[in-house]
Amino acid sequence: MINLKDKRSLENKITKLYSLKQLEKEFGIPLHYAKHLILKHNLKTELRNGRIFVTEEGLQEFLAKPKKERKEHHKSFLKKIGPGIITGAADDDPSGIGTYSFVGAKFGLGLSWLALYLLPMMTAVQETCARIGIVTGKGLAGSLKKRFGNPTVFVLLILLIIANTINIGADIGAIAASVRMITGINFYVAAILFTLLIIGLEVFVSYHQYAKILKWLVLSLAAYFITAIIIKPDWFEVVRSLAVPKITFNVAFLTANIAVIGTTISPYLFFWQSYQEVEEEKDEGVLEDHRAAIIKEEIHEMRKDTISGMGIANLTFLFIVVTTAFVLFKNGITNIETAEQAAAALKPLAGNFASLIFTIGILGTGLLAIPVLAGSSAYAISEVLKWHEGLSLKFKRAHGFYGIIAASTLVGLLMNFIGINPITALYYAAVINGLIASVLLVFIFKIGNDKKIMGVHTNPGWVKVFGAFAMVFMGLSSIILIGMFILGIK
Numbered sequence: 001m002i003n004l005k006d007k008r009s010l011e012n013k014i015t016k017l018y019s020l021k022q023l024e025k026e027f028g029i030p031l032h033y034a035k036h037l038i039l040k041h042n043l044k045t046e047l048r049n050g051r052i053f054v055t056e057e058g059l060q061e062f063l064a065k066p067k068k069e070r071k072e073h074h075k076s077f078l079k080k081i082g083p084g085i086i087t088g089a090a091d092d093d094p095s096g097i098g099t100y101s102f103v104g105a106k107f108g109l110g111l112s113w114l115a116l117y118l119l120p121m122m123t124a125v126q127e128t129c130a131r132i133g134i135v136t137g138k139g140l141a142g143s144l145k146k147r148f149g150n151p152t153v154f155v156l157l158i159l160l161i162i163a164n165t166i167n168i169g170a171d172i173g174a175i176a177a178s179v180r181m182i183t184g185i186n187f188y189v190a191a192i193l194f195t196l197l198i199i200g201l202e203v204f205v206s207y208h209q210y211a212k213i214l215k216w217l218v219l220s221l222a223a224y225f226i227t228a229i230i231i232k233p234d235w236f237e238v239v240r241s242l243a244v245p246k247i248t249f250n251v252a253f254l255t256a257n258i259a260v261i262g263t264t265i266s267p268y269l270f271f272w273q274s275y276q277e278v279e280e281e282k283d284e285g286v287l288e289d290h291r292a293a294i295i296k297e298e299i300h301e302m303r304k305d306t307i308s309g310m311g312i313a314n315l316t317f318l319f320i321v322v323t324t325a326f327v328l329f330k331n332g333i334t335n336i337e338t339a340e341q342a343a344a345a346l347k348p349l350a351g352n353f354a355s356l357i358f359t360i361g362i363l364g365t366g367l368l369a370i371p372v373l374a375g376s377s378a379y380a381i382s383e384v385l386k387w388h389e390g391l392s393l394k395f396k397r398a399h400g401f402y403g404i405i406a407a408s409t410l411v412g413l414l415m416n417f418i419g420i421n422p423i424t425a426l427y428y429a430a431v432i433n434g435l436i437a438s439v440l441l442v443f444i445f446k447i448g449n450d451k452k453i454m455g456v457h458t459n460p461g462w463v464k465v466f467g468a469f470a471m472v473f474m475g476l477s478s479i480i481l482i483g484m485f486i487l488g489i490k
Contacts, residue, residue: 016056017046020297023054027063028032028043035297037062083276084302086372087126087269088309089218092316093369094174094340094362096165097224100317101342103256104324109241110253112325114260116242121473122265122310124466125441128448129270130302133277134295135457139389140274141380143447149464150384151196152443156436157380161408163432164268164373168412169420175366176416177340178359188417193412195285198370203395203402220364221316223357227346228319230354233326238318255484258434258477265316265474267436270444273375275390299457323358366384370409378404405489438478441471 023029029037034054037043044058092100103111132143145153176191183190200211247253324342327350328334336342343362347355375391378401382389387400395402445467448459459467 010288011037017048017053018056018059019361023059027059035301077308083273084126084130084307084309085218085312086276086303086309087273087306088311088313088386089221089316089365090272090369090372091122091264091266091269091313092221092320092365093167093171093373094210094225094319094366095170095179096369097320097362098170098174098336099259099263100320101324101328101336103260104321105328105336105342105345107256108325109321110246110248111256112238112241112318112321113243113245114257115266115314115321118261118264119310119314120462120466121470122313123307123442124459124463125265125470126269126273126310127303127463127486128304128444128467129274130277131454131457131459132444132447133274134298134302135371135454139278139383140271140444142383143274143453144443145384147447147450147453148440148443153384156386156440157377159258159379159432159436160267160271161404162379163436165408165411166415167417168370168373168409168433170412171366172409172412173257173416174340174362174446175370178343178362178366181340181343181359182356182363182405184323191413191416194367195409198367198374199406200374202371202391204403217364217368218312218454220361220368221312223361223364224316224323226318227350227354227358227361228322230357231296231323231327231350233322238322242318251484252482258481261473261477262434262437262457262481264313265437265470266433267440268376270437270440271380273306275376275379278390295457319407323354327354364408365476370412371405374405374408377408378402390484434474434478434481438471438474441467441474445471 013345018026020034023034034043038045038054039050043062044055045052047053129140132138132140136143138146141153141157151398172191172195175194176187179185179190179194180187192352205213306396320342323346324336328336328342328345331349333345333349336345340359340362343355343359346358379389379402381387382398382401385400388398389401395399445459445464447453448467449464
């Protein structure tokens with residue numbers, strides 16, 4: 001009688017199989033590139049005992065392909081920018097740029113250290129959201145609904161939509177103001193044109209093409225790196241401000257801390273990244289029978305993507321603070337409330353070019369962030385109500401999903417026509433965001449650590465530690481912010 005070991009050996013002799021690690025060691029095909037080829041159906045595979053193996057026939061077919069064709073496969077792999085980078089870039093929306101500009105102008109480098117200390121917390125939060133999307137195959141709202149029920153989720157989602165819509169309104173205003181600064185076009189005309197452009201792109205462009213547009217818009221963040229280089233700051237002073245945090249116990253400093261934390265760790269990012277991990281799987285065509293076997297590699301790839309995205313977000317935050325600290329704070333200009341005010345103030349002090357680059361950055365990040373804000377609301381509501389949802393679906397198959405995107409964007413536009421003060425609106429949005437985030441993080445980490453839901457893919461130790469820090473930070477921020485709101489302290 002043939003034992004199990006001999007049976008497997010016989011099977012492998014009949015059909016030579018290679019593990020992904022063997023492909024890397026023996027044929028120089030990197031692990032993540034091999035996974036990419038499998039997902040794109042360019043390598044034939046077999047599933048044995050829950051593990052994926054590439055067949056000898058499949059490997060030889062791939063290696064026999066013309067060099068030009070293999071080069072094209074490699075190009076598509078290198079071009080891949082994941083949801084984590086888009087999410088990180090969307091974190092630096094015009095209202096966020098306004099917050100960072102305010103902080104740099106008001107306190108100089110006094111709060112620059114937050115860019116360093118918030119990074120591991122942001123990464124832990126976003127990895128957990130992405131991990132939930134990859135493992136469960138559901139968006140965050142669906143997982144929350146399954147674990148905690150409808151009433152809790154509906155309350156959180158209503159607050160999410162209100163906060164997202166306010167942010168959309170402020171971002172549309174910032175885009176229109178930036179366009180007016182560059183071209184002189186009427187503010188309201190610019191606001192309407194860009195609102196229609198954004199809705200049109202989300203509704204009528206396929207996910208595959210739309211994702212490419214979002215990825216190109218990530219490059220708009222380079223504007224803040226360029227601006228910081230142009231002004232030639234004292235980099236030794238910058239490094240020192242990161243290494244030795246300065247904390248002042250007064251209302252203004254505390255409010256600025258809370259504003260930065262609320263802007264950096266935002267609920268719409270939680271929902272967006274979890275759904276985009278699911279969309280990426282749809283777009284790449286993950287094979288259902290291979291899913292469990294390849295999931296570990298997906299998580300590993302997601303982590304690199306998330307760390308990169310959060311790193312970019314925090315570097316952008318740092319460079320905006322550096323720019324406004326050395327140009328505005330050092331010249332006594334300390335009252336900056338919006339991103340476009342910062343761009344205008346830079347002009348006489350840092351030159352036309354620095355101001356123009358800063359303004360272009362506002363435009364690019366606005367075009368990136370508004371679809372993310374509207375999309376996160378649409379994904380969350382559609383999943384809970386069991387509507388057809390996803391940017392990968394055409395409009396005729398997902399009326400409700402695209403209706404939420406259009407409605408929230410149009411309501412945001414309307415805010416700019418009825419005289420709502422954007423600074424006051426963002427203050428109220430910060431209160432709501434702080435409340436949602438502090439509660440959501442508790443639920444999110446419960447799911448991420450739940451073996452019944454996540455199986456063997458629960459959060460690793462470092463995510464649990466920094467996730468706990470994030471929950472404490474956001475919880476305290478929420479309590480303080482609500483207290484200040486009740487007392488009328490701004």
